[in-house]
Amino acid sequence: MDTVLITGTTSGIGEAFAKKFVLEGYNVILVARNQEKLSLQAQKLGANKNVKYITCDLNDENAINIIEQSLKEWNLTVDILINNAGFNECGLFHETSINRELEMVQVHISSLIKLTKVLLKEMLKNNYGHIVNIGSTGSFIASPSDAVYSATKSFILSFTNALAGELQGTGVKATIICPGATNTKFAIKAGIEKTKLFGVAVMSANQVVDSVYCKLLRGKRVIIPGWYNRIMVACSKILPVSVLNKVTLWMMQ
Numbered sequence: 001m002d003t004v005l006i007t008g009t010t011s012g013i014g015e016a017f018a019k020k021f022v023l024e025g026y027n028v029i030l031v032a033r034n035q036e037k038l039s040l041q042a043q044k045l046g047a048n049k050n051v052k053y054i055t056c057d058l059n060d061e062n063a064i065n066i067i068e069q070s071l072k073e074w075n076l077t078v079d080i081l082i083n084n085a086g087f088n089e090c091g092l093f094h095e096t097s098i099n100r101e102l103e104m105v106q107v108h109i110s111s112l113i114k115l116t117k118v119l120l121k122e123m124l125k126n127n128y129g130h131i132v133n134i135g136s137t138g139s140f141i142a143s144p145s146d147a148v149y150s151a152t153k154s155f156i157l158s159f160t161n162a163l164a165g166e167l168q169g170t171g172v173k174a175t176i177i178c179p180g181a182t183n184t185k186f187a188i189k190a191g192i193e194k195t196k197l198f199g200v201a202v203m204s205a206n207q208v209v210d211s212v213y214c215k216l217l218r219g220k221r222v223i224i225p226g227w228y229n230r231i232m233v234a235c236s237k238i239l240p241v242s243v244l245n246k247v248t249l250w251m252m253q
């Protein structure tokens with residue numbers, strides 16, 4: 001059975017993905033930074049099943065070496081990589097924490113491309129594999145009061161689309177999943193749980209995973225879970241940026 005490595009599994013969408021893949025019989029490798037939570041999660045998921053975990057902080061320069069090392073020790077090849085770990089630092093750019101924003105660039109961009117490069121090489125040798133990145137509806141919408149977050153997610157969209165183009169005919173696929181507001185710890189951590197964005201059509205993490213799972217396995221390139229999110233993204237492609245700016249600012253209140 002295929003092996004799936006998922007980053008950011010200790011809550012939210014990553015946790016829901018881990019449950020789903022274990023249930024479907026995959027070998028699952030959990031990656032997050034809280035050893036206690038990971039160990040508990042692996043025990044809960046893995047009684048008699050093939051669940052392993054790697055503790056590392058993706059903000060740490062050495063994180064990808066730690067992951068590589070563990071895979072070597074276990075002699076395991078990853079067939080599906082889900083780059084899911086992420087967080088948000090919201091607010092007007094001149095007021096937000098530069099350290100948190102640089103951390104976001106590290107976790108959403110640097111770690112994601114490093115881990116993808118390492119695991120993709122193995123996948124290409126096997127002519128088989130799938131790189132799955134978690135973007136956001138913000139991948140399509142430059143968001144005032146969420147400027148760095150939406151820019152990192154926009155990077156992920158561009159990167160995934162380009163990669164998917166390179167990988168055609170290789171047996172390796174690339175997919176980006178772009179959720180909208182989802183009921184996880186994400187909004188609470190960012191202090192945006194009371195905004196209008198999180199007041200309408202909020203999906204649960206399980207709904208996100210259930211609605212994308214089959215499309216993911218089929219290798220669809222861009223997946224937007226939820227009709228409301230698909231309409232938002234479609235509108236973002238027609239409306240002028242100045243109008244979108246106003247709508248986004250209003251939704252972030």
Ligand SMILES: NC(=O)c1ccc[n+]([C@@H]2O[C@H](COP(=O)([O-])OP(=O)(O)OC[C@H]3O[C@@H](n4cnc5c(N)ncnc54)[C@H](OP(=O)(O)O)[C@@H]3O)[C@@H](O)[C@H]2O)c1
Pocket residue numbers: 007008009010011012013014031032033034056057058059084085086087107134135136137178179180181182183184185186187189205
């Ligand atoms: N929730 C939404 O509304 C929403 C919408 C669009 C896109 N997304 C994207 O979906 C993905 C998952 O978010 P979520 O909603 O499931 O949030 P979540 O419940 O806060 O889960 C995020 C996961 O990422 C882990 N993580 C964060 N920073 C990390 C680091 N430096 N190293 C290792 N692991 C780290 C967290 O671990 P800790 O517990 O240790 O922090 C946690 O396991 C993110 O990429 C997010 O941008 C979320």
